[in-house]
Every structure is written in C-alpha cells, then in structure tokens.
Amino acid sequence: MDITGQTRICAIVADPVQQVKAPQLINAWVDKKCVNAVLVPMQVAPAELASWAQAMRGLKNLDGFIATVPHKIAMCDLCDEVSPAAALVGAVNIVRRDPDGRLIGHILDGEGFVAGLRRSNIALEGKRVMLCGAGGAANAIAFALMAAGVAALAIYNRTTAKAQELIDRLKPIYPSGELTLATDSPVGFDLIVNATSLGMSETDPLPFRAYQLVATQIVAEIIMKPALTPVLAVAQEKGCTVQFGLPMLECQIDLMADFMRLGQR
Ligand SMILES: NC(=O)c1ccc[n+]([C@@H]2O[C@H](COP(=O)([O-])OP(=O)(O)OC[C@H]3O[C@@H](n4cnc5c(N)ncnc54)[C@H](OP(=O)(O)O)[C@@H]3O)[C@@H](O)[C@H]2O)c1
Structure with a gap:
C-alpha cells in the first residue's frame, strides 16, 4: 500500500x-x-x-x-x-x-448478520429465535430477523426495559409477528443469537443458560474476538450448529x- x-x-x-x-x-x-x-x-x-x-x-x-x-x-x-x-x-x-x-x-449490521447466516445455508423463514441483547447490534439484528421472515422473536437482555422498548418499536412494523420478552433459557428456540458483548472478556459469564442447549439448535455469535467464545464452545460440545461472528x-x-x-x- x-x-x-x-x-x-x-x-x-x-x-x-x-x-x-x-x-x-x-x-x-x-x-x-x-x-x-x-x-x-x-x-x-x-x-x-x-x-x-x-x-x-x-x-x-x-x-x-x-x-x-x-x-x-x-x-x-x-x-x-x-x-x-x-x-x-x-x-x-x-x-x-x-x-x-x-x-x-x-x-448495515442486521443485513450483514442475515447475509452471514444465508451464506452458511441457515434459513430464517419460520424459525423461532431467541435474541440476547438489546444494544446497537441487537437492535439492527432484531429488525433484520423480522424482515427475513422469522416466525417468533423473543428478546432477553440484562436491562429488561431496553428489550421491552425494542419490542415496542418492532410491533407497529410487524403487527402480526410473535414478539415477546424471553428469559435466559434457550429451551424451545430453533436459533439463539448472542448479540451482547458477553464473551469478549475471559471473565464474562455466559449470556444465557447454554447448558440447556440441545443438538438440534443453532447458536449464532456476533463477537469476533475470540472467534470461539465460551457460549459457542458449549454449543459445539452439545452438538449444535454454530455460526461465528466474523461472517456478519x-x-x-x-x-x-x-x-x-x-x-x-
Ligand atoms: N460481527 C460483527 O460484524 C459485529 C457487529 C456489531 C457488533 N459486534 C459485536 O457485538 C457486541 C455488542 O455490540 P453492540 O454495538 O450492540 O454493543 P452495545 O450497544 O454496547 O450493547 C451491548 C449489549 O450487551 C449487554 N451487556 C453488556 N455487558 C453485559 C453484562 N455484563 N451482563 C449482561 N449483559 C451485558 C448489554 O446489556 P444492557 O442493555 O443491559 O447494558 C447490551 O445488550 C460487541 O462485542 C461487538 O464487538 C459484532
């Protein structure tokens, strides 16, 4: 250069x-x-x-x-x-x-996240999704997931009021979409997305109760460093399909x- x-x-x-x-x-x-x-x-x-x-x-x-x-x-x-x-x-x-x-x-975060999943041949139409986080990236991803045709979106965030506020902004645009608050349990979801910053630091706790994951679930991360975050490591151990942060x-x-x-x- x-x-x-x-x-x-x-x-x-x-x-x-x-x-x-x-x-x-x-x-x-x-x-x-x-x-x-x-x-x-x-x-x-x-x-x-x-x-x-x-x-x-x-x-x-x-x-x-x-x-x-x-x-x-x-x-x-x-x-x-x-x-x-x-x-x-x-x-x-x-x-x-x-x-x-x-x-x-x-x-462009939401567009990039959805494009990354599609590049990995992960379809979104009809999926039940748990989204962890309600910060800048999570907000973009929430709108892009709804636009991509997910069946249900449940949002879990440390500050519940921010998750509720995001749902309140999504609802008028997707009035027939199933939009709810989630707990920290991934049970019953097809796709779980970590859009918090938990996992960037070695001392961070897991962003949700990852030990409840089962092999049929998909876990997507958006953190890029480290590539294999603790939550992705647990998901891999459980046999889940994992999506790394870099493709986004x-x-x-x-x-x-x-x-x-x-x-x-
Ligand atoms: N792969 C990519 O292309 C890409 C793109 C964008 C972002 N990212 C990554 O995504 C992550 C989030 O970015 P952002 O822009 O959304 O950040 P942000 O706006 O600061 O949001 C951070 C989110 O993480 C949660 N959080 C932070 N510390 C927490 C803790 N100790 N316990 C529980 N929850 C905690 C926050 O919860 P509260 O609302 O309760 O504070 C919030 O939901 C970063 O690691 C960033 O590098 C990757």
Whole structure:
C-alpha cells in the first residue's frame, strides 16, 4: 500500500479499538480493488465523540468511517442525516462524509448478520429465535430477523426495559409477528443469537443458560474476538450448529465501501 497525497482516508471509531477486524478487511478490499485509500483505527472516548465528529466534518480527504462499540447509538444522533433503516434501529455503524462536510449515517449490521447466516445455508423463514441483547447490534439484528421472515422473536437482555422498548418499536412494523420478552433459557428456540458483548472478556459469564442447549439448535455469535467464545464452545460440545461472528462483518465490507463511496471521488 503506497500512501500518497491523493490517498483517501476512512476510519473505524471505537473504544477500545485494538480488537476490531475492519482495518484488515477494508484494507484487503482496497488492495483487491486497486483503490487509493486506507482505513485507520481511531480510539475515541464517549465523552470526546461529539468534538471528534465535528473535526471529521472538516477533514476534506475523509470518505467516511465505521462506528462501533460503544458509539453506534450516540453517533446516530451526531449525524446530519440518517437512512430510514438507521432511524428505525436508532443506531449507525457506517457514516459517509459528503464533500460539503455533512455526515450521513446508515446501519448495515442486521443485513450483514442475515447475509452471514444465508451464506452458511441457515434459513430464517419460520424459525423461532431467541435474541440476547438489546444494544446497537441487537437492535439492527432484531429488525433484520423480522424482515427475513422469522416466525417468533423473543428478546432477553440484562436491562429488561431496553428489550421491552425494542419490542415496542418492532410491533407497529410487524403487527402480526410473535414478539415477546424471553428469559435466559434457550429451551424451545430453533436459533439463539448472542448479540451482547458477553464473551469478549475471559471473565464474562455466559449470556444465557447454554447448558440447556440441545443438538438440534443453532447458536449464532456476533463477537469476533475470540472467534470461539465460551457460549459457542458449549454449543459445539452439545452438538449444535454454530455460526461465528466474523461472517456478519465480512458480508458488510462491499456494502460499507460502497456507502462511503470509497475510491469513487
Ligand atoms: N460481527 C460483527 O460484524 C459485529 C457487529 C456489531 C457488533 N459486534 C459485536 O457485538 C457486541 C455488542 O455490540 P453492540 O454495538 O450492540 O454493543 P452495545 O450497544 O454496547 O450493547 C451491548 C449489549 O450487551 C449487554 N451487556 C453488556 N455487558 C453485559 C453484562 N455484563 N451482563 C449482561 N449483559 C451485558 C448489554 O446489556 P444492557 O442493555 O443491559 O447494558 C447490551 O445488550 C460487541 O462485542 C461487538 O464487538 C459484532
């Protein structure tokens, strides 16, 4: 990669940032497409996000940035405009900087998650799904699962009020969908999704009662590091089909580059 004065910049903003995988994936995309651009990691504390976003408005050779933990929800409010999908979810994970400096946000997490499952030949139509988590990623996944035609979606989250609030936003859009709060038990579900951050740290507890899993169930993870999280390890021991976290991001790379118009200016 030769960085020149013409090189376009994009970024990933996170805190911490050391664990992110997007730099490798986007920079490999840049190499493959022979685009004069580079993605750099930027570690920004939540308290500094607004002033950082303001500085990005003035950075004329910036095409855009990926926003990830813990900034997806806060960044949605800081954008000058967001897509209808991002407005529904209340979070953004990709932001384009238009030539006039305006920041335009969109969310691709749900689309990426569903595409990753389909790439693994896991059908969603008619499935009964338990979703653990109600944060930025879980919100996006919930809307995408309903759009993909699951029969029932039950949401379990440490902060129950956030799970209920997500259900309340889904219900008007999917009035005939079976949308409920879940307990921490996976019994009776076809697919269980861990969309919490539990599993990133070695000392984390399991996100749900994984010892109740049976071999006919599918367990999907969205954490990418470590690849084999404790909950996936238990699921594998129980003989379940498992879906790792990386495909969700891999399936977003083309879409992210396209949204930022990377290499098109
Ligand atoms: N593979 C991919 O492409 C991809 C994409 C996006 C995100 N991710 C990963 O997904 C994870 C979540 O991201 P996010 O953006 O949704 O984060 P977030 O908005 O901060 O949400 C975190 C979620 O985890 C729960 N949680 C956190 N600590 C917990 C604890 N100690 N006990 C119980 N629940 C806890 C939170 O519950 P409360 O609501 O109670 O706080 C919330 O539901 C991260 O690990 C991120 O790296 C992966």
